[in-house]
Amino acid sequence: MSDLVTDNLNMVFDLPDGSSVHALKDVTFTLRKGEILSVLGPSGCGKTTLLNIVAGFLHPTGGSIKLGGSVIEKPGVDRGMVFQQGALFEWLTVADNVNFGLRMKNADKADTKQKVEEWLDIVGLQGFGETPTYQLSGGMQQRVALARCLINDPDLILMDEPLGALDALTREKMQSLVLKIWKETGKTIMIITHSVEEALLLGERLFVMAPRPGRLHKQYRLPFAEMGLHGDPREIKNEEDFVQTREEILAMIWNMEEEIMGKVEAA
Amino acid sequence: MFVAILYIVLVIVLVWSIVHGRKVIRTERTDAVFGNPIRTQGGYHWVACGVSSLMLVWFTFSWDAGRAFFPNAANELCQVAKLNRALNPVRSAFPLDNRHLLGTRILKRDLHQIELLSEQLGEMGLAETDREKISALISDLRQTLVLQASTEYMAPGIMGRFQDVAARIKQLARDIQSEDFPGPADETRLAEALAQPGWGESSTEIPVLPKTERGRIFDAAAEIMTGITADYSEIRNDGPDLTGRIEDIRQSIEELEAIAVQQEHKDILSDIEKISKRIDDFRVFPTQVTQGIEASLILLEQAMQDRQGSLRFIDAWALPGGNILAGNNACSEQGSGRWLPKPSDTLATFIWMADPGQGYKGFPLFWYKMKPVSEMVDFIVPDWIADLIPGEYGHHDEQGDIDYGFKDSIYNFATGDFDSFSVPVPTGHIWDSILRVLAGLFLGILLGVPLGLFMGLSRFAKGYFDPLVELYRPVPPLAWAPLILTIFGIQDDGKIFLLFMVAFAIMVISARTGATGTQLSKIHAAHSLGASNRQIIQQVILPNSLPEILTGIRISIGVCWGTLVAAEMLAGTTGIGFVENVARKQSDYEIIWMTIIVMGVLGLLFDLIMRFVIDRTIPWRGKG
Ligand SMILES: Nc1ncnc2c1ncn2[C@@H]1O[C@H](COP(=O)(O)OP(=O)(O)O)[C@@H](O)[C@H]1O
């Protein structure tokens, strides 16, 4: 089974000046295949570090991490990435961005072409194949990034604040798209965000992380993602349950931020 | 004719572009914000304005426009210059050009010298008797000098001779103004004058014989004036009194020299003798006797100005920044008309030299020649290839027949020893320069870009190669030139290597900047899309560095071009810089000017091509 299993992950960065940053401390969790997880926390609590470890860009200084039973050692096509700023190859057209992964392994041309069409369809960019990417709006760029990552058929999709730079309206549409993709493909998704609403709405599971050292502070299991598959997200946001959890988490993060400020001032 | 039309067109374009530009400014004034970079876009009328004003300055100050509109002006001004030249010795003796009379200047100078002598004498340790004798001598000298200014000692007949000169000048002034001066033209002389090549058509530059009626006036006047000046120059204030005094002084000097022992004693005597020889010229006259000449000179000047009429305005407006001077038997352009070659002449020189049969120093400017392919094969394929083929070269047998084998055929191929068709190969000074730049640039890109990318990706490469590149790069390329040209030869090899060095450093630095500037997230994305390290370099880092690399190429071309021309001026036998260098040694301004323009235009062309390529290949620049 391709579950993501971490055991006591630790990440300590040694800084050039001799001091060190404890970015992750004793992070243990299991993410089952097909689950969607959102990670929330104040800035600097180690969310990106965690994601980079899962992606294989960083090696943890302690603990272990396995995907489907094998240890993650380096980046691979089984884990797709979506970044905040598209990280698209702006010298390529939309289609060439999307088929990048397939081109890297010299896949069959006709097959590739067909897959690109399919995925552009799914993310709502039909007919944009030959458009240069730099001409697209931010929302469209993120759609390209999604398609580019999905066409490789990864087991796990990692997103680092993918919707952070979008305006509210585009953001709502993209949230629905993410849910739709989750439902239709049944992929495991790990999504980092700094918007509490987004985390509640998208996360079947939700981790709230705390800083210094970065650690899992609280875990939730939420019904809203499942509900979002069928219902109207705006109505869900008004549900009593939703509002209550949101206030609770907001207060939690607020306190953490206060604490950091206090520490900084004391120092 | 053509130049005149072009000039008028340029004036029209200039006026139109300014009017149009002002209109554009007026229409956009409402939303025009200072500092908005959009405001630099478009504005091609200002390009027209800039080009036309530049061309107008060139046409005007090179006198090309003047020549086009007033083809006879130079010939006429030449006649005026002849008269001025004849007049000059007389004129310069009077306070017309100078502040003082010639006599006043001589008095002032010689009195000062005599003063110095007596001061010198006071400081010398001579015996009392010697000192007194020399002192008396000096005061005699001063006396003789000063007495020239007095009417009492004036040479006899001087008064009359001066009055005669004054009267003749006055007569000349009157003649010039009269309608029937200088009388009917001499047919043969006129025919000869009209047969002269026009202004700038021959190496004489300006036709010297008068072609026009107005020119003949000044030519004839110049002849008369030459006679008057000769007579004037012979007048000396050498009356018997003064000559006697100088005689006495000479005598005393000789006597004193005979008994002088000390060196400084001899020196001061020889100084006194020098001054006495100068006074011997007798060019100082009592002021009142020359006044008549000054007055008639002023009349003559007046007459000359009247008679020149419009010619004076032509001189000022159509031939600005200089004038025409007469020499012994030729007239020449002076000032900007001389060192600023005329556009039409420059173009003519260019066309003349562009003829492949003509060229420069026996080599065309840009042309082609047919070269057999075998020669190129010989150059490219190394001969030792044949040695690698198994087997042996043929030997001769007892009949003297040689059994050539496959190995021999390969050897013949490698040495270019076979019949082949010919292909056109560019040849010529301009081509040579361009090909050198392109070769140096090509090598620089070929080696510089990979190294730059490598340095942008590897700590080892950055550390290891940084000192190498950064140490040689800041040295101006020309400082390397003597060394490189000695090692690699002054022909193509040395120059191409020099240009390679220039391009290489720039390409390394720009490729490196491009590689370091790649966003980490792009590389992360490529990694998780399954790209290998090699694919990441080719597919992500290289295209991502393309803007920097292309900018680097654009800069390299400019710097290479500048370096090449300078290197060609240092050494070599072909190339545009070589042409300029030879022309410089021969002071051939037209060719110098032509080469400068060719270099400028080619440089501009290179840059335009690069700009076009940049716009085409990296439209995403600044939008990523
Ligand atoms: N490469 C690194 N070197 C040193 N410190 C790092 C590095 N990456 C992250 N950190 C530190 O680790 C902590 C967590 O960073 P990060 O994971 O980026 O936080 P988040 O994504 O939650 O805002 C921060 O204090 C940050 O300064």
Ligand SMILES: [Mg+2]
């Ligand atoms: Mg982060």
